[in-house]
Amino acid sequence: MTTYLVTAASGHLGRLAVHALLERGVAAGDVVATARDLDAISDLAALGVQTRRADYTDPSSLKEAFAGVDRVLLVSSNAVGGDRVGQHANVIAAASDAGVELIGYTSIPRADSNPMLLAQDHRRTEELLAASGLPTVLLRNSWYVENYTEQLAPVLEHGTVLGAAGGGRVSVATRADYAAAAAAALVADDQAGRTYELGGDTAIxxxxxxxxxxxxxxxxxxxxxxxxxxxxxxxxxxxxPEAFAGVLADSDLGIARGDLLVESGDLSRLIGRPTTAPAEAIRAALA
Incomplete structure (x- = not known):
């Protein structure tokens, strides 16, 4: 029996990854969902999933949460502009102490060479994982289409999409697509040492x-x-906030350079189906 732990399960991607594990036939009792606030994942507990408190900034909570766990999905912290690397280091230390057999990390395309500001913390986290000696699978996610569709209200109000990406193409896919890929990698055999460059089939x-x-x-x-x-x-x-606005503008410049264009086909291969088309995701968001 293998026990799977998903961090940040109160967030969009983490919650979807828990559901994706269940859809792959993992028994609810073999899935551990963690969050800072257990009330925020009570819906997962109602499904029979184990829920444990884990705070990236609280090593003692991580140590308790990781006890007896075999495989871990480390969903990257949302503390952009904060101490993301320090938070990830705490998770990696807890996973190492627990002796997990595999840890998956949600990174960014070509993190080892990507010049985007957002890539810096991912690159340093990947380096920490390599130094830890933990069996690791890297899930280098391109853009979530929800990065755009969650901003549809002002777009519809003003009649325009604002950006600084020029004619650059970005390989968007839904969070559900990326979550399905994470679950697929976590349950599969022989994943240690693999790196997946993940992006949607259609770049726009x-x-x-x-x-x-x-x-x-x-x-x-x-x-x-x-x-x-x-x-x-x-x-x-x-x-x-100005600092985050700078990160977003820098990300658009990255799109203009092709930093988020992924043509590996890894995502559709991992999930065993085509990725969600942008048009379909937009229609769903508008509905």
Whole structure:
């Protein structure tokens, strides 16, 4: 009997990964879902999943949560601009102390060479995993289509998608697609040492994304390409903290360079089906 632990199960990706493990036939009692607040994952407990408190900033909670666990999915911290690497180091130490047989980590495409600001913490975390000696599978996720569809309200209100990505293409897929891939890698044999470059089958430009939103909504939607500093100013004006706005603008510049274009086919192969088409995801979000 193998026990699987998913960190950050109160978040979008972690919760979906728990469900993906169950869909793959893992018994609910063999799945451990962790979160800082157990009330936030009471729905998973109701399914029979073990729930344990684990806080990336609290090593003692991690030690208790990881007891008796065989395989771990480390969902990267959402503390962008904070001490993500330190938080990940705490998780890696707990996994090492527990003697887990495999740890999966949700990273970013080509983390070892990707120049994006967002890649820095992922690169350092991958280095920590390598130094730990833990059997590791790297799940280098490209962009979630929800990064865009969760911002549909202002797009529909103003009739435009703002960005600084030029004509760069990004290999979007749904969080559910990436969660399914994580579950597939976690349950499979001989995964230690593997690196998956994960991205959707269909790469799109932001202009194409705007056109898909227009087609699905029946409204006139355009793409407005801005210099990075003007995009930062627009995001700050919309209430985004300046530091995070800078990260978002830098990510668009990365898309323009092709930093989030993934053509490996790893994602569809891992999940055993085509990835969700952007048009389908947009229609679902609008519904």
């Amino acid at each position: 430009t932001l202009e194409e994304y705007a056109a898909e939103v227009a087609a699905a909504s029946g409204r006139e939607i355009s793409y407005t390409d801005l210099p990075a500093d003007q995009l930062v100013a627009a995001l700050v004006g919309a209430g985004v």
